[in-house]
Each structure stands twice: as C-alpha cells, then as structure tokens.
Amino acid sequence: MRLGVVVLAAGLGKRMRSRLPKVLHPLGGQPLLSHVLEKARQLGAARIVTVYGHGGQQVRDALAGAGCVWVEQAEQLGTGHAVIQAMPQLADVDRVLVLYGDVPLISVATLARLISVSADTGLGVLTADVPAPAGYGRVLRDAHGRVTGIVEEKDATPDQRAITEVNTGILIAERTRLVGWLARLGNDNVQGEYYLTDVTGLAAAEGVAVATTHPARLTEVAGVNDRVQLAALERDYQRHAAEELMRAGVTLADPGRFDLRGTLHAEQDVSIDVNVVIEGEVRLSGGVRIGPNCLLKDCRIGPATQVLANSVIEGAQIGADARVGPFARVRPETRLADQTHVGNFVEIKKTSLGVGSKANHLTYLGDAEIGAGVNVGAGTITCNYDGVNKSVTRIEDRAFIGSNSALVAPVTVGAGATIGAGSVITRDTPAEELTLTRAPQVTIPGWQRPKKRPSS
Numbered sequence: 016m017r018l019g020v021v022v023l024a025a026g027l028g029k030r031m032r033s034r035l036p037k038v039l040h041p042l043g044g045q046p047l048l049s050h051v052l053e054k055a056r057q058l059g060a061a062r063i064v065t066v067y068g069h070g071g072q073q074v075r076d077a078l079a080g081a082g083c084v085w086v087e088q089a090e091q092l093g094t095g096h097a098v099i100q101a102m103p104q105l106a107d108v109d110r111v112l113v114l115y116g117d118v119p120l121i122s123v124a125t126l127a128r129l130i131s132v133s134a135d136t137g138l139g140v141l142t143a144d145v146p147a148p149a150g151y152g153r154v155l156r157d158a159h160g161r162v163t164g165i166v167e168e169k170d171a172t173p174d175q176r177a178i179t180e181v182n183t184g185i186l187i188a189e190r191t192r193l194v195g196w197l198a199r200l201g202n203d204n205v206q207g208e209y210y211l212t213d214v215t216g217l218a219a220a221e222g223v224a225v226a227t228t229h230p231a232r233l234t235e236v237a238g239v240n241d242r243v244q245l246a247a248l249e250r251d252y253q254r255h256a257a258e259e260l261m262r263a264g265v266t267l268a269d270p271g272r273f274d275l276r277g278t279l280h281a282e283q284d285v286s287i288d289v290n291v292v293i294e295g296e297v298r299l300s301g302g303v304r305i306g307p308n309c310l311l312k313d314c315r316i317g318p319a320t321q322v323l324a325n326s327v328i329e330g331a332q333i334g335a336d337a338r339v340g341p342f343a344r345v346r347p348e349t350r351l352a353d354q355t356h357v358g359n360f361v362e363i364k365k366t367s368l369g370v371g372s373k374a375n376h377l378t379y380l381g382d383a384e385i386g387a388g389v390n391v392g393a394g395t396i397t398c399n400y401d402g403v404n405k406s407v408t409r410i411e412d413r414a415f416i417g418s419n420s421a422l423v424a425p426v427t428v429g430a431g432a433t434i435g436a437g438s439v440i441t442r443d444t445p446a447e448e449l450t451l452t453r454a455p456q457v458t459i460p461g462w463q464r465p466k467k468r469p470s471s
C-alpha cells in the first residue's frame with residue numbers, strides 16, 4: 016500500500032496574535048508542523064503534501080528540508096477545498112491520510128491503528144468521545160451503529176449537538192474513491208465552505224462502511240489555536256518525554272521542571288536535577304549527573320561525569336569522570352578528556368583539554384590545545400584574538416600556568432614548564448623550566464598616602 020499524507024496548514028491562526036505563522040510556533044523546540052511531518056515520515060508515507068495558506072512562504076522557507084511537496088491554497092474555502100488542492104500531487108498513492116499542521120501530538124500508534132482498521136474499506140475516520148464536544152463536528156450513526164455522516168456544530172440540530180462522539184478531523188481514504196467524493200462536495204452550509212467531513216456522508220450513501228477508531232489519549236487530537244492551548248500541549252509533551260526517560264532509567268528530580276527541546280539519548284542512572292533544558296542532540300552516558308539550571312545543547316558527556324549547577328554546555332564532547340561547573344560555559348568545538356575539571360566562571364571555546372587537566376577558576380581558554388595533566392591557574396586568559404585573526408595557544412603535558420597569566424597566541428608552553436603568576440607570555444616557553452614576566456616587587460620606605468586638602 017502506497018500511503019500519501021496531506022497536512023492541512025493553510026489556516027491563518029489569528030488567535031495566536033503573532034507575526035509568526037501558527038504552524039511555526041515551537042513545541043518541544045520544534046515547529047508544530049515539524050512534529051506532524053515527522054509522524055508522516057514514521058508511517059512510511061510515499062508522499063507528503065503540505066497545504067499552506069496565502070503568505071505562507073515563511074512556512075516553506077522554515078521547513079525547506081522537510082521533504083514534502085508544498086501546495087498553496089490561496090483562499091481558505093474549507094478543509095475539503097484544501098484537500099482538493101493537494102490531490103494532483105498524490106496521483107500515484109493508494110490511500111490518502113489527512114493530518115493537521117496544528118495538531119502536533121498525534122501518535123504514530125494511533126495513526127497505524129486507523130490505517131489498519133480501515134484496510135478493507137474506503138474510508139476511516141479518527142473519532143473521539145469528549146464530554147464537552149462544543150466546536151467539533153459530530154459523528155452520526157444509524158440504529159446499527161454504522162456511521163452515516165458528520166455534521167458540523169454550526170449546521171447541527173440540538174439533538175445532534177448532544178452527541179459526544181466527535182470528528183477529530185483526521186481521516187484516511189482510498190484515493191480513487193476520495194477523488195470522486197471530493198468532486199461532489201458543495202458549500203451549501205452555514206459557513207459556505209467545502210467541508211472535507213461531507214465525504215463521510217457521501218461514502219455512507221454509497222454503502223461504504225466507514226471504519227472508526229479512537230486516539231489513546233485526547234491530547235493526541237488537540238489542536239493549537241492560541242498560546243494558552245500551545246502551553247498546555249507543551250506541558251503534555253514534556254510530561255510524556257519525562258516519563259519515557261524515567262522508564263528508561265533516568266532520574267529526574269522533578270519531571271515538571273525538565274524541558275526537552277531536542278533529542279536526549281541517556282543511558283542508565285543518568286540523574287538530572289531541576290530546570291535543565293536539553294536542545295539539539297544530547298548524549299549522556301551511564302551515571303552522568305546534571306546539576307540544577309543547566310543548558311545542554313548538541314553535546315556528548317561520558318560515563319560518571321558531573322555537570323554542576325548553572326553550567327551551559329554547547330557543541331562539546333566531554334569524557335568520563337570529568338567535572339564541569341558550577342557556572343561553567345563550555346562552547347562549541349570543545350573536547351574535554353577523561354578526568355578533566357572545568358570549574359566556576361570558566362569559559363572554554365574550541366579547545367581540547369587532555370586527560371586529568373584542570374582549569375578550576377575564572378579563566379578563558381579559546382583556540383587552545385592543552386595536553387594531559389596541565390594545571391591552568393585562576394584568571395588565566397588565552398589571548399587568541401588580535402582584533403583580526405584568531406591564533407592557537409598550545410600548552411603541553413604537565414605544564415603549570417600560574418594565576419592571572421595572559422598567554423598571547425600564537426604561543427606554546429613546553430611540557431612540564433611552569434609559568435609564574437601574573438606573566439604575559441608572548442614567546443614560546445621551554446619545557447620543564449620556570450618562565451615569568453614580572454616587574455620586581457619594590458617597597459618605598461616611609462611613603463605617605465595623600466591627605467585631603469583643607470577646602471578654601
């Protein structure tokens with residue numbers, strides 16, 4: 016079976032009160048529409064067509080690499096009209112699944128079930144029983160429980176409005192039959208729109224059994240119309256993500272204060288304290304501990320390493336048994352080997368730190384290649400930028416950099432060398448020797464502090 020997917024995303028999203036199109040608002044760090052396209056891909060769709068609205072170029076640009084076909088619906092004449100726009104792009108599929116760009120939490124399992132329950136018939140509709148069905152289309156059934164149609168709330172009689180089985184909007188149809196039904200849609204209804212839902216009545220009238228199934232959870236079919244609903248779905252998404260991690264062996268100090276805005280691969284016994292944000296792709300090996308208030312983006316952290324409170328790590332690889340923070344900033348292209356320590360108020364960028372090396376306090380290391388067993392004293396600065404070019408600082412194994420030293424790159428500190436505190440190192444320093452640049456200390460005997468002059 017070749018599956019085609021139509022994603023409806025032409026709505027204006029006025030209630031978001033935003034210059035950003037609704038489907039580009041992020042949920043879990045990804046645009047709403049990306050979530051839906053990802054589900055379509057996971058179902059193995061042969062073709063995905065996204066219907067976007069007038070002025071939707073911003074949506075196309077934002078999701079240019081999404082691998083879907085884009086079709087513009089210049090005027091929003093209804094959900095049926097939107098699907099009609101997509102059909103020419105789906106001539107080679109067997110069945111067409113309709114999803115919504117603003118319904119991001121639909122699960123692949125639910126969609127797979129919808130596909131399977133309708134395998135032997137022309138139409139399947141995802142319906143739900145909701146206690147307060149206001150606003151939804153209602154599912155009409157005959158005395159035998161067979162679906163006979165869907166009526167929009169605005170067109171419904173009071174009796175029909177009492178029905179609690181609603182149309183979620185998601186449906187799947189055999190393509191050739193769908194083409195026929197779409198051709199017969201009219202817009203003679205209260206809203207003057209071409210309703211996709213009317214295909215249900217047309218199918219039933221032809222004797223096609225309309226298969227139905229429900230989502231496992233109601234949030235799966237919840238749409239985003241305003242920022243309040245977006246925030247509610249965000250929390251639902253985060254709770255779900257947190258529960259999955261906990262079941263896989265991760266301790267979360269408080270699942271309500273954890274935010275996954277990317278992908279987290281975490282091995283057993285990782286422990287994450289409160290207010291940690293994960294972005295991009297993050298890998299945490301077994302026993303890693305992340306302290307409170309940390310941001311981790313696109314990084315890998317080795318076994319048993321500890322990241323202490325208030326650290327920001329981005330684009331870095333960190334080995335085993337290392338310690339980072341509190342208050343450390345680890346920037347892209349940094350590699351910290353096993354047993355390294357990067358302490359408080361240390362900023363480190365495009366730098367490699369060898370096994371067991373330490374920079375414990377108040378330091379900037381940029382564009383540096385640092386060997387093993389090196390101790391970088393407090394206040395050390397690599398002067399990597401002359402205002403025009405960046406240069407590299409090399410610090411060989413076992414070197415000791417005294418506090419408050421400035422290493423003016425390009426420069427190399429030899430293996431086992433010691434740099435005296437407060438030095439400004441501009442030339443390479445020999446291995447195993449003490450090098451320092453320091454004005455001699457003097458004492459002026461009998462010197463007096465100035466005294467305040469009497470005011471005239």
Ligand code: UD1
Nearest residue numbers: 023024025026091092093094097115151152182183184210
């Ligand atoms: C629709 C269903 C209703 C269902 C409800 C579930 C129809 C006629 N009604 O109603 O039975 O209970 O969804 O939420 O289908 N869209 C377009 N182009 C258009 C119109 C809509 O792309 O011309 C898109 C919107 O961007 C939105 C989706 O289709 O993502 C649903 O449109 P909306 O107007 O919200 O439909 P409802 O009236 O809520």
Ligand code: CA
Nearest residue numbers: 150184238240
């Ligand atoms: Ca709606």
